[in-house]
Each structure stands twice: as C-alpha cells, then as structure tokens.
Amino acid sequence: MSPREHRREHASEHILEAAASTIAEHGFHGMSMRVLAQSTGMSLANFYNYFESKEDLLFALHVRAFTALLSAVDAELQKATQPNERLYLFIANHVAYFIQHTAVMHVLVHEAGRLAPNHRPTVRQLKDDYFGRARAIVATILARRDERSAGEIERATYCVFGMLNWVYAWYDPGLHGSARDVARTIHTMALAGLAGTTDFAGLSATSGMVDAAALPSPIRRKEAFSI
Numbered sequence: 001m002s003p004r005e006h007r008r009e010h011a012s013e014h015i016l017e018a019a020a021s022t023i024a025e026h027g028f029h030g031m032s033m034r035v036l037a038q039s040t041g042m043s044l045a046n047f048y049n050y051f052e053s054k055e056d057l058l059f060a061l062h063v064r065a066f067t068a069l070l071s072a073v074d075a076e077l078q079k080a081t082q083p084n085e086r087l088y089l090f091i092a093n094h095v096a097y098f099i100q101h102t103a104v105m106h107v108l109v110h111e112a113g114r115l116a117p118n119h120r121p122t123v124r125q126l127k128d129d130y131f132g133r134a135r136a137i138v139a140t141i142l143a144r145r146d147e148r149s150a151g152e153i154e155r156a157t158y159c160v161f162g163m164l165n166w167v168y169a170w171y172d173p174g175l176h177g178s179a180r181d182v183a184r185t186i187h188t189m190a191l192a193g194l195a196g197t198t199d200f201a202g203l204s205a206t207s208g209m210v211d212a213a214a215l216p217s218p219i220r221r222k223e224a225f226s227i
Contacts, residue, residue: 012050015040019057024106028114059119065104066126092183094164099179105168123209124180160190
C-alpha cells in the first residue's frame with residue numbers, strides 16, 4: 001500500500017468510526033452528511049470523495065465489520081482443532097471485536113434494514129459466511145451426542161449468536177470484567193447447552209408451553225390510561 005493509499009484508508013476508517021457513533025446515537029435517518037463531515041474535520045466536498053451517500057456509508061460499515069470478523073476468526077481457528085477450543089476462539093474473537101466497537105454492533109443490529117436493496121446481497125453473503133463458521137463448530141459438537149438434524153444445528157447456532165450479539169447492550173468493564181471474562185462465561189454456557197441432555201422422556205409435545213392467546217395484551221386502549 002502506497003503512502004497515499006494508506007492515508008486514504010486511514011481517513012476512511014476515521015469517517016466510518018464517526019459514522020457508527022452518530023448512527024448509534026441518532027439513528028440512520030438522524031445522521032447528517034454535512035454534520036458528519038464537520039465532525040471529521042473535512043469539507044463536505046472532500047467528504048464526498050470518500051463516500052457518496054449515507055447508504056454507501058452504511059454499506060461500508062457492514063462490509064468492513066464482517067470482513068474484519070471473518071479474517072480474524074479464520075486466523076484464530078487455525079490455532080485449534082478441538083471443537084470446544086474452536087468454539088471458544090470464535091466466541092472470544094466476536095466478543096473482543098464488539099466490546100471495542102460497540103457503536104458498530106449497534107448499527108449492525110438496528111440498522112441493517114436500512115441497507116439499500118442493491119447492497120443487501122453482498123452483506124447477506126458475508127453474514128452467511130460468518131454464520132457458517134459458527135454453524136460448522138456447533139454441528140461438530142452436537143454430533144458428539146448424535147444430534148445431527150439441520151434444524152437443531154440451526155437453532156443452536158442462532159442461540160449462540162443470541163448471547164453474543166447483545167453483549168454490546170449490557171457490557172460494563174467495571175462490572176463485567178475483561179473481554180476474556182465475558183467470552184469465558186458465554187463459552188461455558190454455550191458448551192454446557194450444546195453438550196447437554198436430550199432426554200425429554202415424559203414430556204408431551206405441549207409440556208411447558210404457554211397459550212399466547214391467554215396472555216394479557218401489551219397493547220392497551222388509550223382511554224385506559226386517561227385520568
């Protein structure tokens with residue numbers, strides 16, 4: 001990479017970091033390209049040399065995040081062959097990245113629906129590739145207990161991501177320790193679940209199920225709150 005390319009890459013990263021923070025705070029539609037340019041110390045004209053629109057910025061945030069995750073996790077997974085270790089490395093990589101980039105995680109979770117239609121296939125493929133890394137590990141662990149159904153593998157993998165993807169929303173280093181501490185806890189819970197029993201003897205198909213229709217609605221008539 002030439003010095004000029006390096007400077008451009010550094011400027012792009014600076015813009016994307018500022019964009020992630022702004023979108024996380026104000027939402028995608030609340031982000032102004034003019035204000036964002038000012039916050040990065042650029043003129044609006046120069047700013048558009050890097051990103052032509054808000055949609056391009058959002059797309060770049062998604063692509064760079066998943067590309068970075070894939071690159072890092074592939075490097076980490078080369079360090080281990082045992083499924084349990086590989087699961088830990090995947091979890092630790094994910095947690096470490098998003099603890100350092102909480103605004104980016106907020107954007108990935110809450111603003112993916114704002115992606116332009118022509119950008120969605122690329123992001124979808126990157127997400128599928130990343131999900132596939134975790135799915136392969138989960139499938140290997142489940143195979144140890146002779147659980148190989150595609151449905152169970154999918155459900156279990158999504159459950160792992162359910163724990164991973166909300167760390168950004170509650171993590172406080174003063175209360176919850178380091179990224180390694182968080183990764184260890186999630187790994188312990190995930191591994192215990194994946195290696196757990198599948199003995200459901202005595203349970204009917206509806207055991208423990210709540211009739212949703214019998215629950216009170218969270219929606220109330222406006223008049224009910226009148227004083």
